[in-house]
Amino acid sequence: MNKLGIFMNFWEKQWDADHIKYINKAADIGFDILEFQAQPLLEMSDEKLAKIKAEADKRGIELTYSLGLDPKYDISSTDETIRVGGVKYLSEIMNQVKKMDGKIISGVSYAGWGAPDYILEDKSAMLEASVKSMKELVKKAEEMEITYCVEAVNRFEGALLNTSKEAVEYVKMVDSPAIGVLLDTFHMNIEENNIGDAIRYAGKYLKGFHTGENNRVVPGKGHLDWDEIFKALKDVDYKGRIVSEPFVLMGGDVGLSIKTWRNLVDDTTEAGLDKEAKFLLDFEKSMMKKWGL
Amino acid sequence: MNKLGIFMNFWEKQWDADHIKYINKAADIGFDILEFQAQPLLEMSDEKLAKIKAEADKRGIELTYSLGLDPKYDISSTDETIRVGGVKYLSEIMNQVKKMDGKIISGVSYAGWGAPDYILEDKSAMLEASVKSMKELVKKAEEMEITYCVEAVNRFEGALLNTSKEAVEYVKMVDSPAIGVLLDTFHMNIEENNIGDAIRYAGKYLKGFHTGENNRVVPGKGHLDWDEIFKALKDVDYKGRIVSEPFVLMGGDVGLSIKTWRNLVDDTTEAGLDKEAKFLLDFEKSMMKKWGL
Numbered sequence: 001m002n003k004l005g006i007f008m009n010f011w012e013k014q015w016d017a018d019h020i021k022y023i024n025k026a027a028d029i030g031f032d033i034l035e036f037q038a039q040p041l042l043e044m045s046d047e048k049l050a051k052i053k054a055e056a057d058k059r060g061i062e063l064t065y066s067l068g069l070d071p072k073y074d075i076s077s078t079d080e081t082i083r084v085g086g087v088k089y090l091s092e093i094m095n096q097v098k099k100m101d102g103k104i105i106s107g108v109s110y111a112g113w114g115a116p117d118y119i120l121e122d123k124s125a126m127l128e129a130s131v132k133s134m135k136e137l138v139k140k141a142e143e144m145e146i147t148y149c150v151e152a153v154n155r156f157e158g159a160l161l162n163t164s165k166e167a168v169e170y171v172k173m174v175d176s177p178a179i180g181v182l183l184d185t186f187h188m189n190i191e192e193n194n195i196g197d198a199i200r201y202a203g204k205y206l207k208g209f210h211t212g213e214n215n216r217v218v219p220g221k222g223h224l225d226w227d228e229i230f231k232a233l234k235d236v237d238y239k240g241r242i243v244s245e246p247f248v249l250m251g252g253d254v255g256l257s258i259k260t261w262r263n264l265v266d267d268t269t270e271a272g273l274d275k276e277a278k279f280l281l282d283f284e285k286s287m288m289k290k291w292g293l
Numbered sequence: 294m295n296k297l298g299i300f301m302n303f304w305e306k307q308w309d310a311d312h313i314k315y316i317n318k319a320a321d322i323g324f325d326i327l328e329f330q331a332q333p334l335l336e337m338s339d340e341k342l343a344k345i346k347a348e349a350d351k352r353g354i355e356l357t358y359s360l361g362l363d364p365k366y367d368i369s370s371t372d373e374t375i376r377v378g379g380v381k382y383l384s385e386i387m388n389q390v391k392k393m394d395g396k397i398i399s400g401v402s403y404a405g406w407g408a409p410d411y412i413l414e415d416k417s418a419m420l421e422a423s424v425k426s427m428k429e430l431v432k433k434a435e436e437m438e439i440t441y442c443v444e445a446v447n448r449f450e451g452a453l454l455n456t457s458k459e460a461v462e463y464v465k466m467v468d469s470p471a472i473g474v475l476l477d478t479f480h481m482n483i484e485e486n487n488i489g490d491a492i493r494y495a496g497k498y499l500k501g502f503h504t505g506e507n508n509r510v511v512p513g514k515g516h517l518d519w520d521e522i523f524k525a526l527k528d529v530d531y532k533g534r535i536v537s538e539p540f541v542l543m544g545g546d547v548g549l550s551i552k553t554w555r556n557l558v559d560d561t562t563e564a565g566l567d568k569e570a571k572f573l574l575d576f577e578k579s580m581m582k583k584w585g586l
Contacts, residue, residue, distance in 0.1 A: 115552050121544040123554065155552035156449035162554055190483060191508050193515050215484050222486050225516075251414040259408050259448035261416065261455055 002233075002293055004284055005033025005064060005243035011273050013252025016040040019052045027059035029277050035243045038065035038105060041096035053100050064243060065097055066106045066151070068113030068257070075137075076111035076130035076160055087133050091140055098144045104241065105141075106149035106182040106208045110134060110170070111160045126160055127170070134174045141178035149182035149208040154190040156259075162191045164198035171205050180207025184245070185224055189214045195225070199232035209233065209242045211284065216247040217264050218276045220283035230291040238293070244280050248273070295526075295586055297577055298326025298357060298536035304566050306545025309333040312345045320352035322570050328536045331358035331398060334389035346393045357536060358390055359399045359444070361406030361550070368430075369404035369423035369453055380426045384433055391437045397534065398434075399442035399475040399501045403427060403463070404453045419453055420463070427467045434471035442475035442501040447483040449552075455484045457491035464498050473500025477538070478517055482507045488518070492525035502526065502535045504577065509540040510557050511569045513576035523584040531586070537573050541566070 006029075008022045009015060015037050026034040034056070041049065056063050069075070073086035090109070097105055107113075110130050134148075141148040152167040161167045167181040181202045185195065192198040199206065211229075213222030220226065233242075248264040249255060265276060287293075299322075301315045302308060308330050319327040327349070334342065349356050362368070366379035383402070390398055400406075403423050427441075434441040445460040454460045460474040474495045478488065485491040492499065504522075506515030513519065526535075541557040542548060558569060580586075 116549075116554075119545060119549045120554060155554055159552075159554040166555070189507060189516075193506075193508065193510065195516060213486075214482060215486065217486065223482075223488060223518075252412060256409075256412045259452075261409075261413060261448055261452040262459070 002239060002288065003032035003062065003241045004281060005035050005062070005241060006031050006277055006280070007066075007243060007245040008034060008036040009254045010246050010248070010277065011270065013249055013254045015253055020055050023052070023056050023059055023061050023063075025274070027061050029274065030281055031061070033062045033064055033241055033243055035064040035066055035245075038067045038093050038097060041065070041100070042092060044096070046099065049096065049099050063100055063102060064104050064106075064241060065102055067093065068108045068157075069111065071112030071114060074112035075133035076126045078125050078129050083129055083133055087136055090137055094137070094140055094144060094146060097146060102146060104147045104149060104208060106151050108151060108153055108158050109148065110150045111158055113157060115156050116159050120159055123160060130160060131170065131173045134179065135176075138174055138176035138178045142176060146178065147180055147207050148178055149180045151182040151184060151208070151210070152187060152191070153184070154187045157187075164188070164192065164201045168202055168205050181205045182208035182210060184210035184212065185219070185229060186210070186212040186214065186216055186245070189224060196228045196232040196235075199229065200235055203236050206236060206238055207240055209238065209240060211242060211244045212246055215264060216245070216258065216260070218246045218248075218280035218283070219244060220280060226283075226287050227291075230287040230293060234291045234293055242284060244284070246276070246280065248276070295532060295581065296325035296355065296534045297574060298328050298355070298534060299324050299570055299573070300359075300536060300538040301327060301329040302547045303539050303541070303570065304563065306542055306547045308546055313348050316345070316349050316352055316354050316356075318567070320354050322567065323574055324354070326355045326357055326534055326536055328357040328359055328538075331360045331386050331390060334358070334393070335385060337389070339392065342389065342392050356393055356395060357397050357399075357534060358395055360386065361401045361450075362404065364405030364407060367405035368426035369419045371418050371422050376422055376426055380429055383430055387430070387433055387437060387439060390439060395439060397440045397442060397501060399444050401444060401446055401451050402441065403443045404451055406450060408449050409452050413452055416453060423453060424463065424466045427472065428469075431467055431469035431471045435469060439471065440473055440500050441471055442473045444475040444477055444501070444503070445480060445484070446477070447480045450480075457481070457485065457494045461495055461498050474498045475501035475503060477503035477505065478512070478522060479503070479505040479507065479509055479538070482517060489521045489525040489528075492522070493528055496529050499529060499531055500533055502531065502533060504535060504537045505539055508557060509538070509551065509553070511539045511541075511573035511576070512537060513573060519576075519580050520584075523580040523586060527584045527586055535577060537577070539569070539573065541569070
């Protein structure tokens with residue numbers, strides 16, 4: 001049975017927030033996983049990390065980590081100073097994740113988060129720099145038994161890996177048991193010719209999965225074809241985590257990053273959002289049951 | 294029978310190009326309309342405008358115009374100098390369109406093209422400024438018998454009007470027979486809960502329609518539900534133009550604006566692109582026939 005999770009910033013407009021509160025909320029609603037941004041770990045004392053981890057253990061919640069890499073740490077940069085700095089930065093993040101006994105990191109973890117603001121005619125230099133960086137990072141990931149996932153994202157959020165095919169080719173180039181592909185339904189909806197085929201193309205390389213509707217409301221309330229998606233996950237015998245990343249609130253740093261320029265739910269109170277989270281959990285469970293996951 | 298068109302920059306990586314060539318190409322393939330960016334009209338002599346118009350008339354091609362407004366002419370700006378300058382700029386564009394006997398302008402024609410780079414908690418001031426500007430512009434559009442369409446675009450390309458609902462409310466506020474809503478399948482796929490419902494919501498306000506697949510390949514080759522789309526156009530008895538805006542080529546100014554970071558077709562030769570254009574025309578005609586448009 002795949003573990004099901006939710007991203008903390010569904011509720012919060014700032015990236016950093018009260019992790020303990022959301023560990024408890026995720027557990028109360030019935031999730032197995034709480035995911036949040038890895039970067040704030042760097043600002044936390046070992047004591048704070050231990051406290052968060054203890055609470056998660058107590059509530060039976062696994063913590064998972066994603067990140068959108070700040071362009072100043074872009075490991076696909078052809079500027080060697082930036083690239084090396086990025087490898088060091090991600091290495092430090094892995095140290096923090098390991099302190100939490102974390103098992104997976106994902107996101108735009110292979111290049112700066114965001115689209116280029118210059119004409120790009122050829123991605124080969126960017127790809128070469130990123131793969132070189134990643135070969136260093138996965139050695140550490142192997143030692144730490146962390147799965148380092150690269151997430152294919154839509155064209156407005158990155159240029160290097162927009163499709164399942166590009167992500168699989170990247171992972172093959174890095175060639176390590178510690179690396180995998182993460183696919184996200186919101187991004188696939190914008191980039192893939194066929195979402196089911198994209199999942200099947202990833203096949204055994206698929207080591208993480210994010211769900212979200214076409215407009216980032218909770219799964220089941222937009223127009224994505226969830227039967228196609230869950231059938232494809234069954235086709236590739238996917239046993240990994242399924243973490244939902246809905247974003248429905250206008251404003252704040254999260255609204256700016258996600259480009260949420262309106263509230264996508266009528267009831268924006270905490271109780272209202274809790275109901276949406278419960279809806280998505282029930283919906284995903286029903287899909288898993290229907291498709292035999 | 295709805296007139297069918299294609300956007301010139303399907304073939305060209307620069308926004309300005311040889312209009313005469315593409316008038317002939319569109320006619321040869323069988324389209325009724327060639328659409329291109331309105332801004333280059335400002336750089337053209339009256340003689341050149343007349344020459345392009347004469348060629349279009351000779352080939353039976355209607356010319357239509359869209360634009361992504363440069364933020365320096367943002368008519369939704371609360372900076373009065375920018376706003377007034379934007380109204381003047383769009384007024385000059387209308388003058389040029391009128392010289393071509395043009396009937397429709399669309400696009401991000403009500404605000405600067407692009408997403409805000411600041412935290413946005415409230416769009417009311419932006420909306421008020423834009424509606425104020427548009428009330429001035431539609432007077433001119435009424436006199437010139439031009440339909441001025443506002444196109445709802447995805448969150449990465451604009452903040453003011455992301456959905457059919459927002460566009461309809463805007464049009465009601467402007468309240469003129471010369472203004473209408475343009476919906477685009479690529480954008481709706483990212484923003485609407487249900488694309489058919491979004492088209493039906495626009496209803497009588499729908500005065501322009503753009504087609505493109507979820508990843509901007511030609512209609513019929515991605516995963517959009519074209520039956521749902523054409524059925525909804527029939528439901529609202531849509532008689533207007535249907536212009537396709539596929540973008541499949543990496544690179545150039547167009548690749549940068551559209552964020553095309555890979556070639557989305559195998560055959561990027563002109564002959565290969567012509568085949569794709571013919572495919573989309575045949576596909577749209579078959580859908581129109583199927584749904585009685």
